[in-house]
Amino acid sequence: MLLHEKDGLQRMIEWVGRKAIAGYTYLAALATLFTQAVLDLLLPTRQGRGETLRVLVRQILFTGVDALPVTTVIALLLGIIIVTQAGTQLPRLGAGGLVGSIIVVTVIRELGPLITAFIVVGRSGTAIATELGNMSVTREVVALRLMGISISRFVIMPRMVGMVLSMLCLTLYFDVVAVLGGYLIADAQLTIPFYAFVESITKALSTTDVLMTAIKGLSFGSAVAAICCYHGLAVRSSFTEVPQQTTRAMINSFVLCLLIDVVVTVPLYL
Amino acid sequence: MNEAALVLEQIRTPMAGSPHVLDVDLRIAAGEFVALVGPSRSGKSLVIELAAGLVRPEAGRVVLLGHEWNDTQESEQTPVRLRVGTVLQQPGLLSNMTLFHNVLLPLRYHHGAMPERSREQAVMAQLERLGVAPMRDRFPAELNQGEVRRAAIARALILDPEVLLLDDPVAGLDAEMVLALKACIEEHRAHHPLTVVAALRAFSPLIEGADRLAVLQDGRVVADGARDTVACAVPEMLRKYVE
Incomplete structure (x- = not known):
């Protein structure tokens, strides 16, 4: 019996050890992919510059510009929901003046970057992994290698840069539109005057909040791009692997974004 | 004897999907046209992949244009890759580009300073040589197997390589196109010192243009030499691959 328990415990420790090593290896692979892409971006070379720029522009158009309509709708709706809840619940507690703080804390600090990341993962991250x-x-990847075309420079780096820039801009755009949505409902239903609404937000908003949202946008963009490129290139020989890797890319992107969010946010409140 | 363009020295490596082990020792001189012939799963494609540096052998060494693949990091391979054109069984044309842009890509990537007009002229000349110019604006998914293969060969030749590695180059090509491909390779060889290694799974007119035949069976070279010599030397069951 004791032997059985020992076996069970040993197996569990081994399992945890294996998972820890796998997790570490995975994060190291992502870090290598990301570092190589950054080096490709920074190291000056004329080789393939025009072609890489074309891929980059296409990525920005797809990830950033094409995502504007869906981002607008979601941001507006989120702003409306949050201000409706805050505007109806807070006055009962005698804290009606905190509507601005609620928007800043929930939308600009937290939900803006996170929901934007989820939109980008769902639209572009999965598209990159599938492609x-x-x-x-x-x-095609082997054919590129055989032509002496760097996979990192031609395939990964422009997708990563495109996604990071798009994520940053979309996050800031999301915040602005969500605040606008909040104002619309505040004006129409809660009859909060425009100046009072703007004043409550500007009072609550600090440079740290804007920096925080930008840092999150950049970090989420880097993480999502690295994960989706990694899983896309991890496909070996069968089309059935493509949806499997795409699903893994999506789930891991969500988890890593939340993890980064915790790492960035929690120290601020400690 | 000319300087060797490709050396596969005492290669021993497992063959995927086969109980046999590739066990070859081949030396191909610069400017030579060698046809690797033999049945499926005899190791021809693996020889091409070894030569292209895509597979590292378990034992032995592969030297292409004086450059040993085993000693080279991925990032240091580009200068050699620019001197070699390779078309694998799956040609790997980029599906999001037209045929024209697929062939243009290596020129745009590696010869950024070349005027765009000159690049386009070079691409069109190559496409015309291989009879795929009318399909220039089509995407790979809209082309048949032979057209895709010819486009891939055009892409492999666009940088004027010193070595051309072809895996099953006549797959999907009609008789006329095989002759066009043969003429294209001969024209290139007449103007440039081009070494050609082509893996062929059936007898083809392309073999007639080869200086040398290496017949493979179960991972071993069973005959190697000029076509007439090889035809006499190979076992009866392999004769259909060379005659």
Whole structure:
């Protein structure tokens, strides 16, 4: 019996050890991918500059510009929901003047960057993982290597830069539109005057909040791009691997974004 | 003897999907056209992949244009890759680009300073040579297998390589197109010192242009030499691959 328990405990420790090593290896691979992409961006070379720029522009158009309509709708609705809840509940507690703080804390600090990241993962992250997965199966990635075209410089770096820039801009855009949505409902339903609404937000908003939202946008963009490129290129020989890797990319992106959010946010309140 | 363009020295490596082990020792001189022939799963494609530096052998060394793949990091391979054109069984044309842009890509990537007009002229000349110019604005998914393969060969030749590695180059090509491909390779060889290594799974007119045949079976070279010599030397069951 004791032997059984020992076996069980040992197995559990081994399992935890294996998972920890796998997790570490995975994060190290993502870090390597990211570092190589940054080096490719920073190291001056004329080789493939025009072609890489074309891929980058396409990525920004797809991830950033094409995502504007859906981001606008979600941000507006979120702003309306939050201000409706805050505007109806806070006055009962005698804290009606905290509507601005609630918007700043929930939207600008937290939900803006997170929901934008989720939108980008769902739209572009999965698209990148699927595209690179299909490219791996049809041996387009190998063909690029054989032509002396760097996968990191031509495939990964422009997608990563495009996604980071798009994520940053979309996050800031999301915040502005969500605040606007909040104002619309504040004006229409709660009859909070425009100046009072703006004043409560500007009072609550600090440079740290804006910096925080920007840092989160940049970090989420880097993480999502690295994860989606990694999983796309992890596809080996079968099309059935493509949706499997895409799902992993999506789930891991969500988890890593939340993890980064905790790492960035919690120290601020300690 | 000319300087060797490709050396596969005492190679031993497992063959995926086969109980046999590739066990070859090949030396291909610069400017030579060698056809690797033999049945499926005899190791021809693996030889091409070894030569292209895509697979590292368990034992032995592969030297291409004086450059040993085993000693080289991925990031240091580009200068050699620019001197080698490779078309694998799956040609890997980029699906989001038209045929024209697929062939243009290596020129745009590696010869950024070249005027765009000159690049486009070079691409069109290559496409015309291989008979795929009318399909220039089509995407790979809209082309048949032979057209895709010819476009991939055009892409492999666009940088004027010193070595051309072709895996099953005649797959999907009609008789006329095989002759066009043969003429194209001969024209290139007449103007540039081009070494050609082509893996062929059936007898093809392309073999007639080869200086040398290496017949593979179960991962081993069973005959190697000029076509007439090889035809006499190979076992009866392999004769259909060379005659």
